[in-house]
Amino acid sequence: MPRVLLIEDDPSIREGVGLGLRRRGHDVSAAETGEAGLGLMSSFHPELVLLDLMLPGINGVQVCRRIRETSQVPIIMLTARGDDFDIVVGLEAGADDYIVKPARTEVIEARIKAVLRRLSEPAGGRPDVEFHGELAVDRAGLTVAKNGERVPLAPSEIKLLLHLSASPEQVFSRQQLLEYVWEHSYHADARLVDACVRRLRHKIEDPAGAPRYIQTVRGFGYRFGPL
Secondary structure, eight states: OEEEEEEEEEEEHHHHHHHHHTTTOOOOEEEESHHHHHHHHHHOOSEEEEEEOOSSSSSSSHHHHHHHHHHOOEEEEEEEEEOOHHHHHHHHHHEEEEEEEOOOHHHHHHHHHHHHHTOOOOOOOOOOOEEETTEEETTTEEEETTTTTEEEOOOHHHHHHHHHHHHOOEEHHHHIIIIIIIIIOSOOOHHHHHHHHHHHHHHHHTTTTTOSSEEEETEEEEEEOOO
């Protein structure tokens, strides 16, 4: 089972979630502050981070940005509020998913499994490396390069790009992308998709021009170019 770093300042939640995940076989290391959590990144080497959004000192958004400077480890935000601004900022900072507290351990476990599946799915019989303009998409290695230089992508970003690029010019609704990339089968939050698209565009598109690869189809969703 994957190693999980839990960064949560509420002791009851920290202990409850940590105990529940350990019972399911996870190796869990817990921190009550952002500073302590960042310190454990280098010593514990987590395979997934559960990150509370509202932390004392360095808040969850700042911690997420700091992690993304050096690592593409999957990050799931924990938030006690349905505050739109906080959720969007957290997703823009690089989180792959979010869970509103309180949440049952089985719900958290299901989200962990969904995020980690994005890193282990086979290429599905397609060529290992596909070339789309300046992009080289390695489906087997789950990597992307632009002009020969590797582009660091978080799990949700690579899964979204792989799904869109597998069917160029096909239009996908936000709900279809939520169901495939995030495995949310219900009418979930489309902000997950929009935030991921913005992060992906920032990494693979020309900032001076219109989006070339991930194109918006107004009123419906997105499709993959290139133009």
